[in-house]
Amino acid sequence: MNKYLLTIPAFAWVMSAYAQQGSTLTTKDYEHAESFMTYNTAPFVDRADVRPNWLPGDKFWYRVLTAQGSEFVLVDPVKKTREAAFDHQKLAQLLSAASGNKYDGNMLPFQTISFPADGKKIMFTAADKHWQYDLTTDLVTAGAEPERGRMQPGGRRGKTEEVLSPDGNRAAYIKDYNLWVRDTKTGSQSQLTTDGIKDFGYATDNAGWQNSDAAILRWSPDSKKIATFKQDQRKVSDMYLVTTNVGKPVLKQWKYPLPGDEIAMITRVIIEVDHPKVITLQVPPDAHRATLSDDISSSGTFDDVDWSSDASKLAFVSTSRDHKNEKFRIADAATGAVKEVFEETVKTQYESGWGAINWKFLPKTNEIIWFSERDNWGHLYLYDAATGKVKNQITKGDFVVTRLLKVDEKTRTVYFIAGGLEKENPYYSQLCKAGFDGKHFTVLTPEEGNHNITLSPGGGYFVDSYSKPDVPPVTVLRGMDGKLITNLEKADVSRLTATGWKAPTPVKLIAGDGKTDIYGLIFTPTNMDASKKYPVIDYIYPGRERRQLVVCGFKG
Template structure:
């Protein structure tokens, strides 16, 4: 395969330039398409373990790809037993008979299932095939067609499985599990001031997604805490679906930086059996999550007698840990943290970790950056620090659990192990008094760890960019009890695939070390010169650089979104670079872009690329491109406008090009509160807006946006377009009808991105109307 592809390229050199340009990319496009994540994964087996837990909170099952197709595996940690959950062949035969259509054992037509009787009956499963539901007996392997059940995602089950809470008609309701009769728990909810839910977005409406009440049940299942968000008076955004004869209008509340009215949240304590509720008497707080991407504000004491919650101000510059007694009385402030920039509850907001936990004695394990690094503290019931549990020039990423009986705290962290990649996560435990800190996952790799809810075990999938995943079941002391999966990539290697290469470089200051990953085409030839493409996301609190094996699906991966290996196959060197504003560092380093989002870490990218160019003569720094999505769309265009002599070509999708038009909780966190200069007619956000520098454009710029993007409104791109037109600049624009924010797996967007770089950076001619097959649904 490699030899034939190289032969085609060699022959192209002797053909006329026009013919060579027409032929070589066609071969490359086919090759690149093989490396799209959903295609490459077909050549990988055993790549991950994403556990789904049984009702006993200890056993779990997972779906895994094998050479025989997808299989479902059940694991019993107490015994270390790992076994198929069912016989694929017999289940496929039973489904074939019931559905009156062929079902193959290696391609069962479902990825998830539910045990029957709301999870109580493990001898029967409920699956959906197409639009029909079936119940299958696992003893005799007989399947029968079932009535289609309503979407159960809207029901939030209590810990004892006796109650289900749900939102309806702006209010909160509860019912006995499986019952039809419901009890209305609140009665004064209205539109724009509802319990447990906010206004439905256009995406929710178009995709018919359910409203899921944001409630936190007490351990005794008698009470719950529910937020009530006041959106009244918040100004609205508008979108139009224009693919029908009569366009459809959508509007929704959307607060911007500097708005006088933003969504405000109160918390209510609800007694479910009694059907009563009361507001927790603390000032309403802006809907500006301490965790940035979500997470409950509240947690319960183990005895269900106290509610703990975080309260932030607008920014947020300050967070308070509040505690309220169920018996009554106003909440009191237990602890607080503040920062000149902003406070966070996690240094990696993609993992959604809630890094604090109440203990039985009223003490709390608390996450804080008060010493300049993300660490854990053991607070007394009075809020005073009893023990700093972790300390040093490294960061805690997630609090996974506390075993109070054993006196151990379990967490993941980065940067502690000398000689290891600073972005790798490792699992640790430490005593409640801060002693005996122990590394539990010694393998030199990034560890994606899931705590088994019972607290005695962990599921650990570890890998590196150049090392396939291994998934193991660990005991609480780190011992490997069972190897669950070891990825086999032999079929992937047979396609010519090559892993990314980790590199080190110095940041703009010439001192601070930064890292990245380089992707080369599979037929890389060091005697040739390759154009370079930078795949960028600026942070903050999100890293664009792969740590885990590609194309692993272990967690959110910006690399997967960018399909970096596929792009490299077209004849590019593709880079991902961890700039100083990215996560995993001291607070003073990762917040250096605070108030200056227009920096985007681009000076660090330029510095790193220049250093690599000196080291590798096959990198052609006269041809450097850049691309990115969302924040990466913003920063890729920014790079073209601020460094027009360095970056020559950019593709920017769904960019938040002016954060004055983006969600206030993002801009006010990372750029600061909007400050207007009425005398000069400007503000502190203008220097970070791309349209301010539209006149600087020299290279080739391709802007892409979905016209139904309710996250980053298309006004971001259109306002930039307006500025570029006024500056008399040439650029390309693609508006995708009825497309929302998720464009990274859109086949047409991928193909047009390839076309743009091939024609404007590689100097080739893109094949006519190449069709990329979409990912499987």
């Protein structure tokens, strides 16, 4: 198997339809088919979806669907325990008495909870009120405002247009093409920039093909600086589209480069927040590009920038318009002076990773972890930030590093997701680790199948949910050495199969060249008659239907 197969999503989706030998499909046929769409089948899969909500000490809770309704589970990795987060039936009785409504413990009227710092209460919203349940006294009281969690350092975009600082005290946002901050405690607002104008404003979220009113920026770890840019799209054409939704049409307008236009360019800046000051980085404007995609914020934050822990330096990557050239640079946050450390040029297209940036700046040791496909596979390399030279290759072999998850500078270990390690299907993902020196490569998720990984904020544990297209997920908690801490859930699809649903069949085919392996899935009709012939739809990515169907795990 070569690089081409792994870097091109070559899934062949083969879908069979009803036999149409002169027959006409009825409304009932379409309704039957729709009943097996994921949004209709998912409610019949029990104990499958585990989404950890992390608490101090790497504890976490999650809500899981069951045949009876749902339940909340609390997990303590240190104690290796998994237990009900509270007595569901008792809370249902207490809440029924306090609210005047009738509730059942399996069907509680809320989907999220929060824990105050002492961990002895839970807080939730139900019947248009905030409630607090004291786990030690069994008292339910109304009126308590749930505690809000804080964003991780750097500040990712949430559901609002603001970006929260790491300490939670400030929220940055765009107003009249300039950047402002709001004090989250007092509500007072401060203007950070004054020279932003229409089509040449700060932190603009517009990649042409997608846009929003959210601010694109990265807070420094000390919450005193902001890395962002001023985007010049004054010579970019306007794009107009009319919505086709039910009701009155709405005209949408945004900047989109058309043939002959100049493209949007960004001037990189660092903004000091306490005493507002804009420091322009001493480099030419960059194209609105990132190593991940044409959007400079496709991962949910300002991509390709990385602060030093003391906020004195900002590492960033400049991507050429055609994605063939990458320049790794480090800026002095106080002066804006920029040092170009190294560059990489490719003949095709440089792509950093799959859903996240695969490089990391290590200012304490003056090193850089960098992703490259120079040996025909996607691997990690260790660079000397002083000389710009490669010190050594960290990962090596016939597999691809798709996502760099964690860098442990103390033990000099990288943790990453890799594809291509399983012979059954090269698209299955696994969590691995390796030393900075390239030694001690270890697969931490030994079970066959596709592994979805969620790391704990403290970095000591991870939730591992593994499955195959035809095998329901099993979810466990592991330590960073890969050892099992506790079992969490094993999905039950008995209610799903009772509806007549059938899992797809994984297949391995040979391409027209007679040697290239193609991995896919066959979906057959639920009422298939083996004595009949059926048409086959070859549904691939990328195809003219413009759909991405790269599914490696179970989709009930």
